[in-house]
Amino acid sequence: MVLSLVTLCAKEVVSDHSSSPYWLRWVPGELYRPLLEAAFSSCRPLAVGDLVQRWPERTLRVGRKRGQTNPNRLCIQGLLLAVVRGLSDPRCVLQVLDLCGLQGDEGGMGDSMGGWSLTVALCTMVVQARTGAKRALKREGERERKRFSAVEREQDVKRERGQWKRERETSGDEATIADSQELGVSDGERMESSSGTVGEDERMKGVRRRMEMERIREAAVTSLGGSRKETEDKDAHSEVLVHVRADVFVNARSWERVRAALSTEGPLKLQCRYLRVEEISVSSIRTLLDLLPPHGLMGIDVRYSSLGVAGFVELLPLLSVFPSLSSLRLHYCNLDFRRDLLDQKEALKDLSLGLSQLKNLRRLSLTALRLPGQLRVLLSSLPRPLEILELPYLSLSPADLAYLSCSHHASSLQQLDLSENHLDESTLTSVQRLLSQSSASLLHLSLSGCGLTDGLLALLLPSLGGCLALKSLALALNPLSMAGLTDLVRMAVRMPSLRHLLYPNPLEDYQPGLPELPSSAQLLDWPLDEHADINTTSSQLNRLLVDNTRADLFLTCDLLNYDKDLVD
Template sequence: MPASLVFLCARKVVSDHGSALRSLASLPQELYPVLFKAAFLDQRPLVIGELVLRWPERVLSLTRSLRACQHCCLDLSRDWPSRDCLQAVLLAVVKGLRERDRRDRNALRVLDLCGVQDEGSRREPNTMGSWFRTVALSKACLEARGRRRGGESTTKRRRGVSSPAVEVEVRADLFVNGSSFETVRQALRGGGPLRLVCRDLRAEELSTQRTASLLDMLEPSALRRVDLRYNNLGLAGIALLLPRLASCPSLLSLRLLYSNVDVHRPTPGMEAGLRELAGGLGGLRNLREINLTSLRLSGKLRLLLSALERPLEVLELPYFSLTPSDLSYLSSSPHAPALRKLDLSGNSLSVEQLPSLQRLLSLSRSLSHLVLSGCSLTDSLLGALLPSLGLCRGLQSLGLSLNPLSTRGLLSLAHTAICLPLLQLLVYPQPTDCYEEGLPQPPSYYNLMEFPLDQGKLARATEELREVLERAGRADLVLSTDLYSHSTAELLEE
């Protein structure tokens, strides 16, 4: 759908800052959202700042304003945001707070920056990722606090009169690590006209104490996702943090990545610690997503997941060292029919585990994203799985990279994939018969990543796969060998 005449005119208005400023006062405020999107598309930070200063509504949601609309089908919310445009929004909010005493033309009370992307179809050099965005937000809060204190008159202080403690609530997803922790901590502590409220938290390389203090400073009712990675928490650290998360009624997602827990290296009190961990997870009453990457808790899946009050929709267990008993429990658990995404990457799957995996797939009728990368799936193992996989009619993406599959095995996979009506993406491994001579047998995960390929053989195998899709009329199905350029859609909506 082409842009409407209204949007084309909006782009013309924002193309020149001087004329835009002269025009805004005479334009209906109903046009401000269209002008805002046009200014973001064409990267006109000065116009964006003036629009924010004059914003006529109580709420400005960046992602909602940039989505496809009746005037423009482009969805700018999927792109990395421009640094200059985001800075213009923040500067205008701070400036608006300072000018409210003289002119109350700005109705803005909530600035919602949740859901701003860190990946997208259009990433340009002048963009702002989540770490820089978190620091910029924190500094804006501190600047607003400093300006408010500096701007209070001596008369007001003598009379005991001060400006309102909070005038604009800034909702955002925060990314905090060791280098940004202190700035974020200062922004969250104390009052100020800008109040920073976190919806989704990602914390990396923080000590348990710092992570705990950060959680204590956040608004519990607003917190929806917590992503803790590379924090070396151990069982004791996780057990310390989970009771804090139990006070967050809206918490849907918990990700504990690389937290230094391994039952293969037993320590005194480990069993008691595992029971405490299970009890802590049981206290997260609305949890719908859990990621336990590299928590090597072989044989403990029943203990952990049976403590949850409601079935999970997203379960990610990469490098969990799954045992046959783990998969057997999962396939018969209440979670199996509720799962929408399942990631078992990096777990070596065997013939012994095959019946449980077949049962799991046959029960997972709601499954839309499945990742079995690096699972040691051979042609014979995959062939035994294909009938069960064919029952997953709602599957939208399937990841099978870094498995030792031949071209023949991949062709069998392709014939199953074309019968899955909603499948949009198939990430497959380079065929084992397309490597140069000398590939170790059976090849390891690392062999498949590092060993040189025969480009001629690879081109012929790729063409065979594409012919299967073309003959079936499935040009909509994307084939890829790239592990990192594709990501699944957000599954847990607000």
């Protein structure tokens, strides 16, 4: 990649933090973006902080771009600290901080900030901003109180002097002077005595007046709904200066902190685009959903939470209040209709009714929910066709696949995952019909671990070859021989849009003793033959690419590192 002159200069400028006080004051607003990108790519957290604290635009979006790694953890921490400091910096005009898509994997490569860590840091930033605003308001209130007291004292002094003068003029000064002369009192003693008596009385009146005004002020605050402290807290938290948009990752350890941040009213307001929850109860999920504003939430991902059928039915009405919700993902959530037999018909009715309220759902992912024979109930109630349907480990029956191939979703599917659902002769016709219906729209297809043998694959290849828009195809952990793999690659090179093909290791590469029709679990655990050269298999398959001039097609058997999202 050729770097532009602006990028090269920006990297050089941010490389020396000691010079930032000199160049920051002269940098025009349009150069802040390339300077910030250079600070992220060069891992300069101090430069990131300086730029964000003075950010000259209303919106700041920081997210991972395609082909780039996540920003360094220290840079993200510097950004968050600078956002809080920028609240009191008049040079900063930031109103929206967008961190959607920024999360990396916990424990991944490099020193990027994972989804859970970023969520905790964001919630801490929101709470700290609230505390700082409260302290600032308290200091401002104390200064205002002192200023008001000084003004009152000055007004009291002026009022006392004027009243003393008027009383002196109206009380008959001449009589007082005559009496004083008869008593032999001097002019100086008379004035001192008169001013002392009147001044003391007026000072007492001034003190009583201030006490009465303070009492009235306190009564007014109480009548408006609370104590002085509550009113100050309300004033401190009522104005939102910066809206923070992010994907929120919640588990049992971070639930309390996320709940506190979402319920906090302060200068920073946390908004959630995608909510991912792990290992928390239905009641906790319900509490989080109640704290989220109706607009903004686009997807929810529930993992490893023991929802059960009843819990899922309970959550569906809560999801219907989010008009922008387009993605629903449930992974290992203990939904098993084969075990939950009590009131199953009523539960299915409630489930169908709840799904029918999700008007804009575009993605539905259900992993290991054990719902054989119930696919029609789940999908027929959805009002609009799905674009992404992921059904791995779902124990789909022939009736499920038959319904799916004829459903209103088939012709709109762009991504389909049927991994780990056993396919045989009884389901072959339904799969062929499904591929034919979705051939014009399907971009990504996964049939890994479906028990496809050489014979089944040969019958399925014409339907696969008809999916001319397909960009990625995953067929890992299927019991195919080298001859079957060769036929697969010969078909793949004739598909102009295909860019990634995940193929299984051929049966010839495994150690002896493998069953005749091994399962996907056996293929995953069975050791490969040390004497077999895996590179030979790869070389034979890649030679077919060279012969057909398909350098743009990537072949791999690496199941763990395969990522369809890398396809352009």
